[in-house]
Amino acid sequence: MTTLPIHDALDPLIAALRSRGRAVLQAPPGAGKTTVVPLTMLDAKLTDGKILMLEPRRLAARAAAERMAQTLGEKPGDTVGYRVRGESRVGKNTRIEVVTEGILTRMIQTDAELSGIGAVIFDEFHERSLNADLGLALCLEIAGALRDDLMLLAMSATLDAAPVAALMGDVPVITSQGRSFPVVTRWLDRPLDKKERLEQATARLVTQAIAETDGGVLVFLPGEGEIRRTQSLLKLPADCHIHPLYGAMPFKDQQAAIRPIDQGRKVVLATSIAETSLTIQDVRVVVDAGRARRARFDPGSGMSRLVTERVTRAEATQRQGRAGRVAEGTCYCLWTKGEEGGLLPFPPAEIQAADLTGLALELALWGTTPEDLDFLTPPNTGTYSEAQNVLRMLGALDDDNRITAHGKQLATTPVHPRLAHMLAVAGKQAAPVAALLAARDPLGRGVPIDLSLRLEALKDLKVFNDRYSYVVNRAALHSIRDEAKRLTRNAPDKPALSPGEMVALAYPDRVGKRRDTKEHRFALSGGKGAIVEDGEGMGSATYLVVADTDGNPREARVRLAARLTFQEIRDLFADHLQWHHHCAWSKRDRQVQVRQQERFGALVLQDRNWKDAPDDVIAQAMLDGVRDLDITLSAPARRFVARVELLREAGHDLPDMSPEALMDTISDWLLPHLRGVKTADHWKRFDLLAPLRARLDWNQMQLVDQKAPAHFTTPLARKIPIDYSGEHPEITLRLQEMFGQTQHPVVGHTPLRVTLLSPAGRPVQTTMDIPGFWASSYADVRKDMRGRYPKHPWPEDPTQADPTLRVKRRST
Structure with a gap:
């Protein structure tokens, strides 16, 4: 058996788990922790229960299970199995089960004691995914309240171990020293020209790496788009075989990127999916473009957007380590050595930047709040509160933020709560729509934003290709079809709805109405704005529902939308439509606007004159107009005020009629006299003498007339x-x-x-x-x-x- 660096740490790790039942393991990339530690724990007979190991990605979970099964001379599903969304290889004799992180939450919500589970391993915990943070918090509560025998282990290559160890109860930190093989790092001599595209610079660096080294090359890029563009720019020797590697690819294509090739050199263009857990056998060289793509959620807009940022030092270390897993390697960095000092130490935890709607639903189902659980990083209170607002809007929480029967139903559907709500209400017909909204757009940019085009391609690609010349990502479309089939299995049959109606069920806060004077600009029911690109047919629609945007908090640019009609809004949200009586001063029109409006959220669906508006309501609105227009006294009113002020200065008890006092007390003395005053012209002709005289009682007026006659x-x-x-x-x-x-x-x-x-x-x-x-x-x-x-x-x-x-x- 090959000796790996992790073997030196196994004895103290097993000892720590025997004595404390918990530990944190630090092991650099290539140390072998993912495939060695679970088997060692099994051999050591630390528990009679099953060992559950969490992986952040499906590809990593499958690969780890297959590698461990191969080590035992078995197939996945025997001693070692795995479970990921849509696929399971688990048998009655399975003792080690590798799962993606969200599956642990479902297991806990189904069985709070985790019956039959003896140990839970959180692999690659440094990635700080939301599901991993939640899973650890729930496991700590279970171990503290129900299962003191539940063994917990957090493993990582670049984790700041001390806070995690403290969170788990000041448990031992075991460290595995050194990489398997040394890696030489090469930086740029000078910073990149800001005018040069990332793909061009990366392609140039890959060409240099191919010329200067031997063995397979692993190139890190932020996303599929950059991978495709870089691939098109590469002009490599004939013996080089290029393999993309990203999450939306079919599993067989991902396996092809990982599997060694018989001849030539393999060049893998990968996203961060290749940072952890995977050993790509023939890689000797890493080219790091130095960028990472992260989701950022803006609670103000209620929308998420993907941002491309510089990698952190921890991520750069992870990527560098890929070059030294199986032999001495070289890492080419697309930045200078001086720039490396400016990299942040660690990436932000997902709980700090993500949409927390799913987390809020899980905690409501668990019957707790973030304050009651031990989170390494507590969720932002504002973002969490916004997530609860969304769940109340969907009917998943009641007014006291307790989970409803509908919310419990949504929690059992392994998609975002918005999409789960759509499936619960619309049934099977919504499965393709939910699968599309949960996945990357199979048509990409440059294609009209109309969702119906995607549904056409999903329904019959041949017919779609005959009608349109758009390029379709077949692999993404295939994956969406598989997901739609999975979502259809347990969904009920429901009355037919249009695509717009189904999307509106998921995003009732993104129903949009075109602004009257601004074509291509829409007001959304949630109070925000959205803009459709010029030339888009959807821009002339009166109503639409927005499924995806660029996440701009001020005015989001629409990337995907579906048409909607006025009648569909009325039918779908009849219980949420309300008539509002609108009476307010308009600075622009310089008059009181008196309207009756039927609203859905922030949208005004119908607007008409409020003919019988009460006089006191109009007067109240006119007060704002007075504040806007200011107080102008007629000559008689000025003289009256001067008489009163003269006597006040002499010590008489009379109301303060200074300009400041008049404005501060305007609602007290002016409101009863504003009947019939609605416009700036009305106010201009209005004489304030009578309201001012009315401020004085009979005795005070006698005093003024006597001491300061008019x-x-x-x-x-x-x-x-x-x-x-x-x-x-x-x-x-x-x-x-x-x-x-x-x-x-x-x-x-x-x-x-x-x-x-x-x-x-x-x-x-x-x-x-x-x-x-x-x-x-x-x-x-x-x-x-x-x-x-x-x-x-x-x-x-x-x-x-x-x-x-x-x-x-x-x-x-």
């Missing part, structure tokens, strides 16, 4: 408004009207400031002493005015003249 009565018995806005109360009147006035007019004990006007209405004198004016300055004024206004009286002694506003009589 008018001064002239010798002609004419009432002149007194202006209190200046430093002194003031009146303005014609000079001739004050003839005969021998005492200066006063308000209370305060003399009035008097502005005397010429017959033309121009000021000729301002005084606070009328008798003094008659005795002094009047003579000069008389001399000047007589010549200008000879028809008007200018007596030598104005104190003896009669007040008048008339001209002199003609001589007879």
